Amino acid sequence: MKRFATILSAAILLGSTAMADGHRSAAPEGAQAYIISPADGATVSNPVTIVFGLTGMGVAPAGTEVENTGHHHLLINTDPATLEMDTSLPATDQIVHFGGGQTQVTRELPAGTHTLRLLLGDLNHVPHDPPVMSEAITVTVGFDDVTAPRRHLCAKVGLR
Template identity: 55%
Template sequence: MRMFMATMLATTFAATLTAGALVSGSAAIAQQKPAPEGASVYFVSPEEGATVSSPVRVVFGLTGMGIAPAGVEKAATGHHHLIIDVDPESLDLSGALPADENVVHFGGGQTETEIDLAPGEHTLYLLLGDENHIPFDPPILSEPLTITVE
């Protein structure tokens, strides 16, 4: 309970500071950054069309850029977001990505994960975001990966 209260207080304090800065005009609104030429994300594993069991081990790949945690501004870096069973075109890719069961953030700079998926067919995408969870322009988006979970 103490941890929950401390988190709530810290979140409220940060939101209050941010709101005050935005009202006073002293904070810049985050915008999309240009994608470095040739940058791409891809799945190392599983392979396209694989039949797997849950939890599913997913390994992310990246070329033309580096990985940095969310909140760390460093040129030509970003962090992964795993999109599960959602068409990326249905998301607002001009702003910060939502965090929910279909858009999983890896803001710690992780390059692999294990995810629990229900039996059936699933389509996954990787999308690289900047330090503010905002996709690059144009989006650095993987090809879809379709897998079947037994």
């Protein structure tokens, strides 16, 4: 019985690996991800709340196999042309996974200008074919207090 369970576990693992490497779920025509807020060009303060939108598909947690669904990944200062679209998206500080099916996040971003974009992934974190991706928006995160710009400038030039 133990041997059967080991073989079954290996088969499941190999099957999910095969799906995550090279298999892309089809996206329905017209499906679109978008960022509801903040608005493109907005100046925001920390913590920043980013609200996700999706039309033409549904949101489902990672690992949930339901046709025409996926979950969001937030690309922060990441050019999607640098991503492998036929494998699972890596989880990094710049590629943030929302495998629980979340539709918004509140997080700290460093002061400065950032480019944000959403990319939908399937049950295995693999982008759909074609990719369901939002337009990029740019937001500027302001300094938290009036002395922060001076501290930032002083740190850049090595002063205290």
